[in-house]
Amino acid sequence: MSWKPIRAAKALYSLAALVRDPNRLGQVFEMADALSTPEVIDKMAAALARDPQGDRALDERPRIDVDLQELKRCPEGSLGRAFADTMIAQGLDPKDIPPLQSPDRATYVRAHLYETHDVWHTVTEFGTTWPEEIGLQAFYLAQIPGPLPAVLLAVGCLRVALFEMSARGAMMDAVARGWEMGKSARPLFGVRWNDLWNTPLDEVQAMLGVVPRAGGKSSAKKTTETPALTVS
Numbered sequence: 152m153s154w155k156p157i158r159a160a161k162a163l164y165s166l167a168a169l170v171r172d173p174n175r176l177g178q179v180f181e182m183a184d185a186l187s188t189p190e191v192i193d194k195m196a197a198a199l200a201r202d203p204q205g206d207r208a209l210d211e212r213p214r215i216d217v218d219l220q221e222l223k224r225c226p227e228g229s230l231g232r233a234f235a236d237t238m239i240a241q242g243l244d245p246k247d248i249p250p251l252q253s254p255d256r257a258t259y260v261r262a263h264l265y266e267t268h269d270v271w272h273t274v275t276e277f278g279t280t281w282p283e284e285i286g287l288q289a290f291y292l293a294q295i296p297g298p299l300p301a302v303l304l305a306v307g308c309l310r311v312a313l314f315e316m317s318a319r320g321a322m323m324d325a326v327a328r329g330w331e332m333g334k335s336a337r338p339l340f341g342v343r344w345n346d347l348w349n350t351p352l353d354e355v356q357a358m359l360g361v362v363p364r365a366g367g368k369s370s371a372k373k374t375t376e377t378p379a380l381t382v383s
Contacts, residue, residue: 161185166302170309173281179303183261186298192257198296199260199340208263208341209256215266215344217245222348230355231348234273241279245269263340264295270344274356275332276363277325281307282318286325293333295340328364336360 165182168175199205219238225231238244250266253259272279277287285307292300304326311319337360347355356363 166306169303169306170313173284173306173310182302183299186302187261189257191298192260195295195297196256196260199338200256202338202341204338204341208343209259212253212256212259212263213343213345214250214253214262215270217266219244225349226351228351228353229349230270230273230344230352233352234270234348237273238269243269267339267342267344271339273352274339274359274361275329277329280321281310282321282325285322286329289326289329290333290336291329293330294336294338332361332364335362 161181161184165178165185168178169182196209200209217234219235222231222235223239225235245266251258251262253262271290272287275287275290277283277290285304288300288303288307291297292304307322307326311322337358339359339361342359355361
């Protein structure tokens with residue numbers, strides 16, 4: 152991956168800012184922008200296209216349609232209801248974040264990952280404390296050959312080393328859980344979530360081979376004193 156000086160400087164600044172304060176969502180976006188060179192995105196698209204589901208998604212480029220009030224009406228225990236309940240409880244609404252455009256296969260990679268991040272949270276049952284977010288990044292790293300999850304894992308390790316050694320157990324447990332879960336699950340990239348909102352969450356997890364390990368949401372409750380690191 153070739154780096155222009157300005158792009159490299161932005162990446163290093165975002166890295167330092169996130170290590171000190173994992174709650175700086177804007178710096179996650181800056182890091183993602185800095186790492187998303189055309190070369191990197193093209194390689195990611197080529198790798199994702201090796202899976203039929205990913206290749207079809209890159210061709211058809213479906214986007215998810217999220218209306219939290221509509222999803223709130225989904226059956227109890229369904230994917231849509233679980234997603235809506237979580238987002239509303241956190242005071243978040245996907246409509247507040249401008250969508251990325253996806254006129255071609257390469258741009259769709261970022262757009263799809265960007266808008267489905269919180270759905271992945273729901274399906275994997277990772278919480279939103281920063282150790283749990285790092286666990287989800289390990290899941291991403293097991294499934295997608297992109298640099299951002301690896302860099303965010305490094306952010307977590309540096310955070311522990313420099314500022315929060317007490318979080319090392321929560322972070323490493325989450326990383327181990329995410330890595331193993333991501334390796335054993337079917338690819339989540341390209342899943343047509345719009346077709347699954349009314350499906351029971353446990354059926355969606357079974358269909359995708361996602362087996363949340365002990366410590367998912369319960370672990371999040373134990374680490375609520377740590378700041379959140381979210382990328383959506």
